[in-house]
Amino acid sequence: MTHRTIKPAPNIVQGTPLDAKALKRGKIFLNSYAPALRYTWDTGEAMGRYLAELKNGRLIARSCRKCERVMIPPRMFCERCFRPTDDWVYVKATGTVNTFSLCYVSWDVRRLKQPEIPAVIEIDGASPGMGILHLVRKVAPKDVRIGMRVAAVWKPPAQRTGSITDIAYWMPINRRSQRTVSAK
Amino acid sequence: MNERVAIIGVGVMAARPSSEHLSFKEMMFEAAQKAYADAGIDAHEVESFVTCAEDLTEGISIFDEYTPDQLGAVQKPMHTLTQDGLYGIADAVMQLRSGLVGLVVVEAHSKHSNLENPNSILNYALDPVYNRPLDFNPHVIAGLEMNGFLHATGITQAQCAQVVAKNRTHALKNIAAAYPMNLRAEDVQSSPYLCYPLRDAEMAKSADGCVVVVLAGASRAQPSKSRPVWIRGVGFTNDSPTLESRDWIDAQYIRAAAAMAYGQAGIKDPVAEIDLFEVDDAYAYKELQHLVALGIYPQAVAAGRAVENGESGAAGKMPVNVSGGSLGIGHTLEASGLYRLAEIVCQLRGEAGPRQLPRAKVGLAQSWRGVPTTSGAVVILGR
Ligand SMILES: [Zn+2]
Numbered sequence: 048m049t050h051r052t053i054k055p056a057p058n059i060v061q062g063t064p065l066d067a068k069a070l071k072r073g074k075i076f077l078n079s080y081a082p083a084l085r086y087t088w089d090t091g092e093a094m095g096r097y098l099a100e101l102k103n104g105r106l107i108a109r110s111c112r113k114c115e116r117v118m119i120p121p122r123m124f125c126e127r128c129f130r131p132t133d134d135w136v137y138v139k140a141t142g143t144v145n146t147f148s149l150c151y152v153s154w155d156v157r158r159l160k161q162p163e164i165p166a167v168i169e170i171d172g173a174s175p176g177m178g179i180l181h182l183v184r185k186v187a188p189k190d191v192r193i194g195m196r197v198a199a200v201w202k203p204p205a206q207r208t209g210s211i212t213d214i215a216y217w218m219p220i221n222r223r224s225q226r227t228v229s230a231k
Numbered sequence: 232m233n234e235r236v237a238i239i240g241v242g243v244m245a246a247r248p249s250s251e252h253l254s255f256k257e258m259m260f261e262a263a264q265k266a267y268a269d270a271g272i273d274a275h276e277v278e279s280f281v282t283c284a285e286d287l288t289e290g291i292s293i294f295d296e297y298t299p300d301q302l303g304a305v306q307k308p309m310h311t312l313t314q315d316g317l318y319g320i321a322d323a324v325m326q327l328r329s330g331l332v333g334l335v336v337v338e339a340h341s342k343h344s345n346l347e348n349p350n351s352i353l354n355y356a357l358d359p360v361y362n363r364p365l366d367f368n369p370h371v372i373a374g375l376e377m378n379g380f381l382h383a384t385g386i387t388q389a390q391c392a393q394v395v396a397k398n399r400t401h402a403l404k405n406i407a408a409a410y411p412m413n414l415r416a417e418d419v420q421s422s423p424y425l426c427y428p429l430r431d432a433e434m435a436k437s438a439d440g441c442v443v444v445v446l447a448g449a450s451r452a453q454p455s456k457s458r459p460v461w462i463r464g465v466g467f468t469n470d471s472p473t474l475e476s477r478d479w480i481d482a483q484y485i486r487a488a489a490a491m492a493y494g495q496a497g498i499k500d501p502v503a504e505i506d507l508f509e510v511d512d513a514y515a516y517k518e519l520q521h522l523v524a525l526g527i528y529p530q531a532v533a534a535g536r537a538v539e540n541g542e543s544g545a546a547g548k549m550p551v552n553v554s555g556g557s558l559g560i561g562h563t564l565e566a567s568g569l570y571r572l573a574e575i576v577c578q579l580r581g582e583a584g585p586r587q588l589p590r591a592k593v594g595l596a597q598s599w600r601g602v603p604t605t606s607g608a609v610v611i612l613g614r
Contacts, residue, residue, distance in 0.1 A: 085347035086290030091254030124260045126300035129274035131260075185334060208558050 093121045096135065097207040104201050108136045108173050116174040138172030140199035141220060145169045145178050149188050162188050168197055169215055181211070185218035196220040236327045237349035237452035237459035238612070240270025240445035245407040246561045249344035250439035255289070258340055258441045259409035260301040266336070267303075270457055274303025277445070278332035279381045282311045283319040283339040283565040287352050287360035290345070302338060302443070315339070315598040316442065317568035317608035321465045323446045333448045341563035349437070356603055362474060370434065372474065372602040374426030375503060377516040379479035381428060384529075386519055388428050390535035392419035394515040395433055397544055398552045402559025404545075404585040407570070409438040409561035419515075438561020442569035460576045463593070463611045464498070466491025470605035477605060482517075484607040485524035485597060492595075492609040493526075501526055502549065505611070506591050507578055509571030511599040512556040521597055522551065525609070545586065553578070553586050568598030575612050 069075055090098060093109060096119050100107040109121035109132040116125070117136050125132050147166035151159050162181040169175065183197060197217040207213040242265030244258060253261070267274055282298045291297060295311030298304065312318050316339035323335040329593045346352065353369040381388065393416045402408035414432075422432035452459040466488035471477050489501075498504050510525070512518035519534040528534045528551070543551040554560060554574035557567055575594035577583045583591075593613045600606040 066536055078360050078364070080359055083348055083351040084287070084290070084355070085351075087345045087347060088290065089251045089342065089345060091252065091257045093257065094254055122300070124301055126303075126305050129303035150286050 060182075064101060085157065091123075093123045097121050098211075100137075100176070101211065101213040102207045102209040104140075104204065104213075106138050106140050106170060106179075106199075108138045108170070108177070110134045110136050117172065117177065119170050119173045119177050119179060136172070138170050139215070140201070142168040142170040142178065142217075144191070144193055144195045144197060145176070146193060147191055148190070164188065164191055166191075166197075166217070179211075181214060182216045183218065184216040190219075191208060232600065234328075235449040235452075236324050237447055237449065237457075238444055238461045238462065238572075238576055239269075239447045239452050239457035239459050239493055240266045240272065240443075241356060241576050242269060242441075242443040243407055243570070243573045244264030246341075246409040246438040246440035246563055246570065248409055248436070248438055250342070250430075251344075255340060255342050256297070256301040257290040258342075258439070259338060259359045259443070262340070262443040263302050263336070263338065263363075266445050270445040272334065272445060273556045274475060277303060277307065277334050277336050278306060279326055279335045280309040281322045281326075281335065281337045282309070283316045283337070283569075285313050287355065288341075288343070288346060288349075288564055298338070304335060304336075305584070308332075312442070314591075314606070315565050315568040315599040315600050315608060317465075317572065317610050318445075318457040318467055319569075320444065320446070320462070320468050320572065321488040322610060322612050323444075323556055324462055325580075326467050327446060327448045330448070333451045335446045335542070337444045337446065337569070338441070339564075339566040339569050340596050341437070341439050341566050343437035343562070343564055344439050353602065358474070367535040368426065370429070372527070373434070373514045373517075376479050376520075377429050377514065378427070380516055380520050382537060383480040384523070384535070385532040386516070386535035388430075389420060390539055391428075391433060391454075391515040391519065392416040392430070393538045394512060395419045395480055395558050397538060398512055398518075398556040398558040400559075401545055401553050401586070402555025405555045405560065408555040408559045409440075410436055411555065412559075429514060429516070435513050435557035435562040438563050440563040440566055440570070442516075442563075442566050442573055444569060444572065458580050460579045461613050463613045464492035464494070464496030465608070465610050466493075466495075467606075467608035469607075472603065472605050474603065481607075482520050482524035482599070482607065484605045485521050485599070485609065488597075488607050489525045492611050495613045496613070498611065501595070505593050505595050506550075507553060507588055507594045508549070508551045508597070509554060509556070509574050510551060510593065510597040511567070511607070512552060512558050513562055513567070513601050515558065515597065517599065518551065518556065519538045521599065521607075523599065525595070545588070550588055551598040553583075553588060562601075568596060568610075571596040571598065572610060572612070579612060579614050 108119040111125035150164040319337035402411035
């Protein structure tokens with residue numbers, strides 16, 4: 048069997064190489080625009096209560112009496128039953144790592160020596176599979192495991208703003224004392 | 232294949248200048264519950280969902296990802312159109328006529344009060360090379376068009392002011408309206424210019440709100456169960472958007488969209504065959520320009536006279552925007568067209584209460600997506 052090499056078509060259109068100098072000298076027309084986009088979001092009932100409770104150092108959920116799920120973050124409607132949810136339920140600030148990743152590149156594309164550890168944490172007292180997405184710290188990346196028990200580390204009350212970041216991070220629970228800990 | 236499509240349920244939230252007590256999801260849930268109760272259906276029966284939203288006004292990219300939970304659309308076909316709600320109706324009609332689905336839901340809402348600098352978002356819609364560097368207030372496009380329109384047609388500024396007075400007065404009878412006011416044309420004419428010849432009071436103020444509509448194929452829309460209002464025609468088109476060479480006098484996009492809708496509905500003489508009109512009035516002159524493009528007046532100047540002599544008022548022979556329009560209800564972003572559609576449904580069912588027109592058998596709802604677009608839709612409904 049013969050093997051034929053396909054010869055590429057001759058490059059008729061010659062490209063113009065660009066470098067930083069060409070840009071600086073104004074040899075190229077440039078048009079740039081920085082949009083001034085600013086947003087707020089009404090938190091409404093469910094999100095509003097959730098954030099207010101975070102400021103208090105507590106996690107709150109909503110329950111649906113029909114499917115008997117306890118949902119966190121709370122919502123005023125059950126997406127499975129398509130009906131309003133019924134009750135506010137405080138849940139614990141401890142949980143179990145459902146899944147995690149080790150992120151070696153920051154959001155602005157810097158390489159990180161110590162990876163960030165985003166994790167979905169199933170909350171104790173909420174229904175199975177109900178978790179919140181947050182960060183795990185105070186653990187060597189090689190030691191993080193799915194199924195690991197973790198506890199919220201709260202910011203000091205004066206620094207809390209009613210935000211998901213009122214929890215500074217989550218850390219592994221000391222097996223002997225499964226208590227919630229506070230950041231210094 | 233379903234030959235006919237009906238609206239069998241409508242859920243309308245009252246439009247308000249702000250709505251901080253509800254998140255956008257809670258707002259959608261409330262309107263959806265109303266619509267499903269109105270249609271007498273369970274959310275689980277719905278086979279397909281359409282939402283109409285623009286990422287830049289939501290402040291969330293890929294906004295369609297945030298819509299299923301609160302509509303009962305989890306694990307169902309769902310997509311978002313970056314268009315006014317009447318395009319969503321056209322989308323639903325096509326899905327139903329294809330015969331693939333029998334029950335479709337369309338949603339649109341506004342959380343305009345959450346936008347900190349809406350003019351920047353509007354500015355972002357301008358051509359980045361030719362127009363944006365000029366750094367003008369984007370509402371000036373309405374000023375340019377109004378000037379061209381009045382100059383060419385002989386319609387007066389006073390007649391445009393009359394549109395504002397009419398619609399805001401109509402809104403006095405609409406509990407869902409955010410800006411009802413017993414206003415006279417003189418009051419409007421004493422308002423300062425926004426961009427000549429357009430005055431401040433002639434631009435619809437923004438409002439928050441949400442509308443959910445349930446549509447069904449003929450086999451599902453049994454009159455005994457659901458008070459169906461039939462969709463007789465749907466049209467939507469765009470004109471050239473280029474500011475440098477667009478038509479500044481005639482709303483060609485509505486002329487073409489209306490031709491599509493009239494053709495489907497078999498309407499030859501819209502004045503004789505349509506009882507009420509809910510048309511876009513984002514700026515007062517737009518109501519007149521859109522009515523002209525809908526072919527209501529053989530001479531454009533007659534559109535101005537009709538508002539002056541009360542013909543297009545609630546008690547007139549051809550009522551326009553008895554709901555209060557966007558000037559009275561408030562402009563609700565992509566939900567604007569659905570508020571107009573909801574008014575027609577309400578009137579055709581005979582459920583409009585103090586606004587009820589004595590004769591309401593066929594109605595027309597029309598939308599425009601606002602500056603700088605030339606994008607419009609027309610829906611004709613019949614009992
Ligand atoms: Zn449930």
